[in-house]
Amino acid sequence: MAIPISYNIRNLRLRRGATVMTALGIALTVTIAIFIMALLAGLRDAFATSGEPTHVLVLRKGSNSELAAGGVAREAMQTLKDLPGIAKNTQGDSLVSGEDILVIVLPRKDGTGETNVTMRFLTPVGLEMRPKVKIVAGRWFTPGQREIVVSKSIHDRFSQTNVGDTMFFGKGNWTVVGVFDSGGSAHESEIWADINQLASDLDRTQYSSVLMKATDPVSAESLKNRVSDDQRLKLNGMLETEYYAQQTSTGGPIKIVGLFVAFIMAIGSIFAAMNTMYAAVAYRAREIATLRVIGFSRPSILTSFVLESLLLALLGALVGIVLMLPFNGMTTGTSNPVTFSEAVFRLRMTPLVVSWAIIFAVVMGVLGGLAPAWHASRREILASLRD
């Protein structure tokens, strides 16, 4: 017969001090684990929601980043536009957008220095191909003007990015005319402007990448192969989703450091939980013997103590989750190794992250409780009663 769980709850309440301290220790560990997992989930999310399955990204052969020097010659554009399987807009124009990427330095608002930010230069067709990106303040840039629009995250995190602010590069000042929201995709880390103005400002004769929209995902696949196999073009096509998937290596250092810290702290917490549980077992030696005399079996004593440790850990997990809630949705950034610039993302406590945190706590509780519970169930009844 199982020992009622209310017995464990009462015991935890009785030894309030030890319970609170152990649970808080576990809570701290859980907090750190959630923090790291929420960071990584946010990053993954930013790259996973980026890219359309019908979009094909074209880069120079041998390059794996839009930032690489030397790209797609302007002359190649016509060839690309006439490829079969390309979607057209209502005016009958091919949805093919020649784009250019630059990285510029902007000062952070929180005073932690400057960092690189990606600027994407494109045409109105490029805007049309990304309907998810919407203006939330001001307006889009006008082609042929030194005007830029910034993403909401960039606007929130960097100075000089309010509507009306200017920044100097190329041959003059570029004015911020709008703020856009990309719905959490990788464009959330970008500033957009007109490509023809850039080409004349910096004498750029090539696109760094070309984005093409296929009529459906199947033709996207064949379009991709068609571009890569054409020996005249010397270009390489890949699905936009593949391109962003490779960037999920962003956050590698966070992952290594974070997991290491969480792992070490978890071992520390397991030791602390063991300590508390051993003390609980020693303190209740006579009680345990009495339970045995009444007729509770060894397995039920074992289960009961593991359960008590589990309760302790779950309490810790709960506190940890509550402690982290205010940070959910916080915007932060790290460097993207593919574009050498800042990848902005939000901390996301997804249900998956929370479940992992609970599993993490359960493992700590069970590991911490197992040895003491084993000892408790193995004690000689008579010896314990005499103590």
Added chain:
Amino acid sequence: MTLTRFVTKNAFRNKRRTMLTVSSIALSLLLLTLMMTIWRAFYMDQGSVESSQRLITRHKVSLVFDLPAYYREKIRALPGVKHVVNEQWFGGQYKDQKPENMFAQFGTDPQEFFDVYKDLHIPPDQLQAWQKDRAGCVVDAELAKKHGWQIGDRLFIKGTIFPMNLELNLRGIFTAAQPTESIYFNSTYIDEGYPPLKGLVGFYGVLADSAQDVPKVASEIDEQFRNVERPTKTESEHAFQLGWIAMMGNVKAFILSICLAVVFAILLVSANTMAMSIRERTREVALLKTLGFTQGRVLGLFVGEAMAMSLLGGVVGTIIAVGVIRAASKAPGLNFFLGGVHVGIPTMLVALLVAAAVGFVSAFLPAYHASRGNIVEGLRHIG
């Protein structure tokens, strides 16, 4: 029995509990030491004397914009400037994309490179061999050892940023106080292989007359190129490197919050243990007091016991930290940030100080209560 012996005996009376507590504290202090070491390496280490004399001049807007090659002579003409050398990040790929095959490649001018980077040492005959070979390169000694490169080897590097590949002859091996994870080759190789880059330079390494001249030289250079099409930004080498770390995100806040969580966690663990072990000894305390021990002495005994335990944990933690840092500074992927980093004596002392403080704070309150307790009630205590 002396008092010290009494304290040690008591600290180890419940061996299992002591072991668990000490290990828990050791793990936390391991983390604390690691974090403090990284902090020190990133933000407090000023680098070598030569490094503090060096500046980096780059395009004001971004590193991806190049600077004209003629800036070099203009910078050289400024007062306080001793040497200037052009550098270009190549960003190529050796063998494959695995982290252990990643290292930096820079195009530069062999004639002046080692004059600016005086803290890199190369035998004169190897330097001459490099200067005579347009396709020659020099590599970091650590890197050469890792990949088993020898003088005369050919290195093939695939360009990913530039549409060209490098086929380099290894002409020299230089040694550095800290591993640089870099190779240097003649920048004319890029100029000829990718003509659009001819006459352009990624950034300049500048050697000032002295460290005191650095701020003055920086503002002079930027002043010179303020109202031109390609303005510059010049900063000390240290500030330039900090910029790379800042790109990783808010590293400072990250490290600080981990440190805080860790210290708080050990405080909890230690306080919990001490509270448990003192409560168990209520009767003993009463006995000690009947024997004539004063309140202060009883308090001292408990606090001393807690401090001994946490200090032991601290010593173990720092020793493991030294080993971990040694391993991490050689691990692929991490060595770029942690190359040459070691746990300094001040860091160890701070870690031990934290350990002692934690021991003191965690034991004080329960010990104070125990020492003030009523003797008769204490003797009657069952538990």
